[in-house]
Amino acid sequence: MKIIVYPDPFLKKKTVSVKAFDKKLQKTVRKMFDMMYKENGVGLAANQIGVPYNIVVINPTKKKADEIIMVNPKITNAGGIVCEEEEGCLSVPGLAAKVKRFTKVSCEFHDLEGKKLKADIEGLLARVAQHEIDHLNGILFIDRLPEGEREVLIKKYLSEPKPK
Ligand code: ZN
Numbered sequence: 001m002k003i004i005v006y007p008d009p010f011l012k013k014k015t016v017s018v019k020a021f022d023k024k025l026q027k028t029v030r031k032m033f034d035m036m037y038k039e040n041g042v043g044l045a046a047n048q049i050g051v052p053y054n055i056v057v058i059n060p061t062k063k064k065a066d067e068i069i070m071v072n073p074k075i076t077n078a079g080g081i082v083c084e085e086e087e088g089c090l091s092v093p094g095l096a097a098k099v100k101r102f103t104k105v106s107c108e109f110h111d112l113e114g115k116k117l118k119a120d121i122e123g124l125l126a127r128v129a130q131h132e133i134d135h136l137n138g139i140l141f142i143d144r145l146p147e148g149e150r151e152v153l154i155k156k157y158l159s160e161p162k163p164k
Pocket residue numbers: 088089090091131135
């Protein structure tokens with residue numbers, strides 16, 4: 001298992017809803033956390049490891065108690081202010097850029113048992129959630145950049161050798 005990196009077309013495909021809240025889902029989520037910690041990420045979407053389902057994991061602290069699992073997540077409301085902060089992505093290694101995001105979002109999602117939950121989140125967690133839910137819709141953070149900036153960064157990214 002490895003992280004799928006841009007420009008792999010798999011990252012552009014929308015993922016599908018999880019219907020079965022079973023052992024397999026638990027295993028997938030565990031694999032996602034393991035990979036995320038190994039690669040020093042703060043969030044990961046399932047399609048970044050080749051799993052075509054609506055699953056996101058988030059943890060900015062690496063402490064087990066802070067693990068956030070969102071199955072079939074949806075942003076139902078976005079607010080606060082629009083704030084620009086630097087972002088990177090495990091699927092676009094070596095590249096970072098300032099991205100505009102809302103500072104507060106409301107999310108609806110399922111937990112591992114299929115229970116429907118709601119959460120209002122803000123700050124870094126809100127940023128990470130928007131980044132990861134974008135992944136499920138086939139959107140990368142570079143897609144959120146102004147066109148001119150995106151072109152320059154992608155050109156640079158594609159010209160650099162990638163670790164295998
Ligand atoms: Zn990402």
